[in-house]
Amino acid sequence: MTWHLDEDDVRAYAQGELTPPLLWSADTHLAACAACRAVLAEAADPGALDAGWERLDAELDAPRPGFLEALLMRLGVADHTARLLAATPVLRRSWLASVVLLLLTTVGVVYSADSPTLFLALAPMLPLAGVALSYGPALDPTYEMAVVSPVHGFRLLMIRTLAVLVAGLGLNGLATLALPAYGLRALAWLLPALALTAASLALTARLGPVLAPLLVGGAWLALLVSAEAAKSGTDSQLAPFTAAGQGVSAAVAALAVGLLFLVRDRFDVFHRSAV
Ligand SMILES: [Zn+2]
Structure with missing residues (x-):
């Protein structure tokens, strides 16, 4: 890795405030970089992350209306x-x-x-x-x-x-x-x-x-x-x-x-x- 995500960007990412195209490059980078994931884990408020997962789960489980x-x-x-x-x-x-x-x-x-x-x-x-x-x-x-x-x-x-x-x-x-x-x-x-x-x-x-x-x-x-x-x-x-x-x-x-x-x-x- 030659570069890492800016700490402010990681915080914005954790709060869901990062917008494309920065969001896409952050996504790609986080998938490949354990160091930045560690920063993200620290920056993320665990409650907010859990709530996000729950929302996603509910969204995926919800039946499509006929x-x-x-x-x-x-x-x-x-x-x-x-x-x-x-x-x-x-x-x-x-x-x-x-x-x-x-x-x-x-x-x-x-x-x-x-x-x-x-x-x-x-x-x-x-x-x-x-x-x-x-x-x-x-x-x-x-x-x-x-x-x-x-x-x-x-x-x-x-x-x-x-x-x-x-x-x-x-x-x-x-x-x-x-x-x-x-x-x-x-x-x-x-x-x-x-x-x-x-x-x-x-x-x-x-x-x-x-x-x-x-x-x-x-x-x-x-x-x-x-x-x-x-x-x-x-x-x-x-x-x-x-x-x-x-x-x-x-x-x-x-x-x-x-x-x-x-x-x-x-x-x-x-x-x-x-x-
Ligand atoms: Zn990194």
Whole structure:
């Protein structure tokens, strides 16, 4: 070695204040020169160095955000919320594909039967099923996270439900566009969908994530069957899709949301007992 690093430069290097190109030559020299490394070890505050290593470790261990997560973060969603959303199975391609398939089948049935009744009956079940499916260890990779999560159980539930609702309602909306002949009447599924999902969530606090959606879905089907039986003429609408039925749906949705807010603390207990 014909030269050594200036002691001030070594101190600057230790504090991370050295800038290129001096930084590069210091790096190269330190790699080859034990004497300057000894000076560096003396100059370096051991605490700062450890902290630096920890930062580097954390940086290397941190998973790269996926496409969806990065997109959500760019849209201004907080990073931990974006991770939860991206890990929600409803937003995964396989789940979306099966929902799209189901919708296409429904639209096909509707066109062949020349009546939107079946679509209107099935459409509100999709967000309900989506919310129900976003629970349980078999379907949900975030299940462990939900169980141990420090995030308030109710907040977690709302984040996921919102994700599921947006995906489900968006897809349902697209299917509605496939029924242009029926105009706004084809949107009659929207309020029942909100009512069913909110009612199911409110009941989940008491009945658990399996029984509640099954019960609500069953009640909806029973209602449709009895409405079909009570229908006066072949051309008249089923009761839930008339103006009065829509009003009842809106009232049920509002009531269920209120109830959900009242029982919100139960979801923390529910998360703990789910282990
Ligand atoms: Zn040296």
